[in-house]
Amino acid sequence: MPAVIEVRNLHKSYGDTVAVDDVSFTVQEGEIFGILGPNGAGKTTTVECIEGLRTADAGAISVLGLDPRRDHADLTQCLGVQLQDSQLPERLEVGEALDLYSSFYRRPADWKALADTLGLSGKRRTRYGKLSGGQKQRLSIALALVGSPQVAVLDELTTGLDPQARRDTWALIEGVRASGVTILLVTHFMEEAERLCDRVALIDAGKIVAMDTPSALAAGVAAEMRIRFRPSPRADDELLTGLPEVTSVTRRGDLVEVTGTGNVVAAVTSVLARNQIVAEQLRVDQASLEDAFVALTGHDSHRDGNGAREGER
Amino acid sequence: MPSSAQTMPTAPVAPPGPPGPVGAALRRLTVTELKLFGRERGGVIWGVGFPLLLLVIFGNIPGFRTPVSKSAHGVSILDAYVPILIAFVLAMFALNALPAALAGYREKGILRRLATTPAGPGRVLAAQLAVNVAVVVVTLVLLVGVARLAFGVALPRQAAGFALAVLLTIGALFGLGLLIAAVVPTGRAANATGAILFFPMMFFAGLWLPIAAMPPVLQHVSHATPLGAAAQSLTDAWEGHWPHPLQLLALAAYGLVFILGAVRLFRWE
Numbered sequence: 001m002p003a004v005i006e007v008r009n010l011h012k013s014y015g016d017t018v019a020v021d022d023v024s025f026t027v028q029e030g031e032i033f034g035i036l037g038p039n040g041a042g043k044t045t046t047v048e049c050i051e052g053l054r055t056a057d058a059g060a061i062s063v064l065g066l067d068p069r070r071d072h073a074d075l076t077q078c079l080g081v082q083l084q085d086s087q088l089p090e091r092l093e094v095g096e097a098l099d100l101y102s103s104f105y106r107r108p109a110d111w112k113a114l115a116d117t118l119g120l121s122g123k124r125r126t127r128y129g130k131l132s133g134g135q136k137q138r139l140s141i142a143l144a145l146v147g148s149p150q151v152a153v154l155d156e157l158t159t160g161l162d163p164q165a166r167r168d169t170w171a172l173i174e175g176v177r178a179s180g181v182t183i184l185l186v187t188h189f190m191e192e193a194e195r196l197c198d199r200v201a202l203i204d205a206g207k208i209v210a211m212d213t214p215s216a217l218a219a220g221v222a223a224e225m226r227i228r229f230r231p232s233p234r235a236d237d238e239l240l241t242g243l244p245e246v247t248s249v250t251r252r253g254d255l256v257e258v259t260g261t262g263n264v265v266a267a268v269t270s271v272l273a274r275n276q277i278v279a280e281q282l283r284v285d286q287a288s289l290e291d292a293f294v295a296l297t298g299h300d301s302h303r304d305g306n307g308a309r310e311g312e313r
Numbered sequence: 314m315p316s317s318a319q320t321m322p323t324a325p326v327a328p329p330g331p332p333g334p335v336g337a338a339l340r341r342l343t344v345t346e347l348k349l350f351g352r353e354r355g356g357v358i359w360g361v362g363f364p365l366l367l368l369v370i371f372g373n374i375p376g377f378r379t380p381v382s383k384s385a386h387g388v389s390i391l392d393a394y395v396p397i398l399i400a401f402v403l404a405m406f407a408l409n410a411l412p413a414a415l416a417g418y419r420e421k422g423i424l425r426r427l428a429t430t431p432a433g434p435g436r437v438l439a440a441q442l443a444v445n446v447a448v449v450v451v452t453l454v455l456l457v458g459v460a461r462l463a464f465g466v467a468l469p470r471q472a473a474g475f476a477l478a479v480l481l482t483i484g485a486l487f488g489l490g491l492l493i494a495a496v497v498p499t500g501r502a503a504n505a506t507g508a509i510l511f512f513p514m515m516f517f518a519g520l521w522l523p524i525a526a527m528p529p530v531l532q533h534v535s536h537a538t539p540l541g542a543a544a545q546s547l548t549d550a551w552e553g554h555w556p557h558p559l560q561l562l563a564l565a566a567y568g569l570v571f572i573l574g575a576v577r578l579f580r581w582e
Binding site: 051052053073076077079081083085086087088089091092096100101103104105106143147 | 337338341342345348349352353418421422423425426428429430431432433582
């Protein structure tokens with residue numbers, strides 16, 4: 001499969017601040033590729049270089065074989081963009097915005113059908129200023145797709161949306177990919193990356209710290225699994241500590257917490273079953289992308305994550 | 314998806330199509346901006362209605378319509394005010410409407426968003442300029458028409474000189490408006506800057522005190538300001554003289570400097 005986006009050794013500084021420090025990755029055709037990281041990590045700067053809005057200090061970028069700065073006019077025809085924090089004139093109607101933006105492109109999509117797909121057909125005569133946050137977000141996705149792009153770059157797709165609207169938007173993006181569009185997604189939501197992305201680049205302080213599928217990234221730090229349960233009747237610790245998969249057993253009141261590696265869940269449950277011990281309130285914690293994030297970047301994504309939209313430039 | 318996707322990356326998309334959409338985009342943007350201007354009720358009332366209202370008020374003050382006997386041309390106070398009102402209209406749009414709109418567009422990321430489309434942000438700037446100049450011209454025609462038909466104010470006697478003065482004034486004032494839009498950070502700041510410049514500039518245009526009635530020092534200062542030079546040139550042409558070349562030159566120079574400054578300093582984001 002050909003690479004649709006190719007970024008090699010990208011560098012970008014603002015004065016003394018290094019925003020992007022030697023970032024390289026490729027996005028294959030039809031992929032949903034996520035750029036994940038805390039605010040200020042350099043995600044937006046990276047995609048702004050890809051969009052041709054900024055000039056890189058060093059490095060090479062190719063999108064569909066085009067140079068984002070030199071071939072900017074050609075690139076705009078095939079790259080759909082959703083910007084973080086970009087608005088429309090308050091008094092512009094939804095239908096007018098779609099009609100206007102579709103007139104910019106050589107092969108525009110049918111904007112009326114697009115409005116239907118995005119659940120905006122009832123809002124065609126509504127002014128931008130009267131739309132809810134979710135509707136504005138859907139309109140901005142529609143505008144990113146109205147030129148029937150081959151590649152779409154979506155920056156902070158679901159920031160500021162309620163959980164239902166977020167799930168609806170995810171389903172929508174999966175539909176867009178199914179129609180053949182390659183998607184570069186910028187996000188600081190782990191859940192979003194886990195749900196949507198085929199591959200994820202984890203960026204921290206301008207550098208890529210890891211790049212893989214979400215599950216592989218999570219597995220990379222999943223050296224340990226944690227099993228918690230209330231044994232009934234009470235069980236001897238030796239039953240569990242004797243298992244090769246188990247690394248530790250601790251008690252908190254009635255609760256037993258077992259950590260281990262490999263097939264520890266199967267080992268623990270079968271030894272309990274053999275001894276006719278029921279594991280009540282059984283809970284298994286597996287490393288998630290979130291754990292991978294913390295392990296790889298050394299800080300909690302929620303510390304500087306949710307809701308803070310400014311700061312990244 | 315278009316078949317060109319399969320031949321990537323050796324053959325990028327973008328068949329060398331005609332530059333048709335470029336002109337079409339500008340036309341569509343201009344029509345859209347015109348619609349938006351119409352919806353901005355404040356802008357219509359303030360920019361178009363207010364000067365007409367001033368004209369009607371002045372026209373209904375009985376003393377304003379009788380020729381001042383001392384004057385060589387037998388002009389009335391109203392006759393003398395119409396060119397000043399014209400300068401007023403031009404300044405309203407150039408210093409208030411245009412910079413606020415453009416700085417607001419930049420602040421809201423609309424210019425950045427357009428930079429990622431084939432239309433580009435320059436076109437929305439051009440569309441804004443076109444709409445403002447068009448509305449200004451329509452307002453001037455209305456103003457002169459109402460003055461002529463309702464209050465018997467004569468049309469400009471030196472028509473060519475008047476047209477040239479209007480043109481140069483548009484260049485100088487809209488250039489200044491673009492310069493304001495270039496340097497202020499937000500739409501609000503543009504509004505404030507426009508207003509702060511507007512009132513002293515209108516003073517030197519003789520809105521409150523006719524230039525001829527100013528002390529000599531103020532008259533000199535007035536002729537050196539963009540709006541003072543504009544008002545004086547418009548008045549001269551109205552009364553049948555060719556505007557003073559020095560004032561036309563001053564307007565042209567202001568226009569050049571402001572536009573060059575705006576081009577150098579304009580930021581898209």
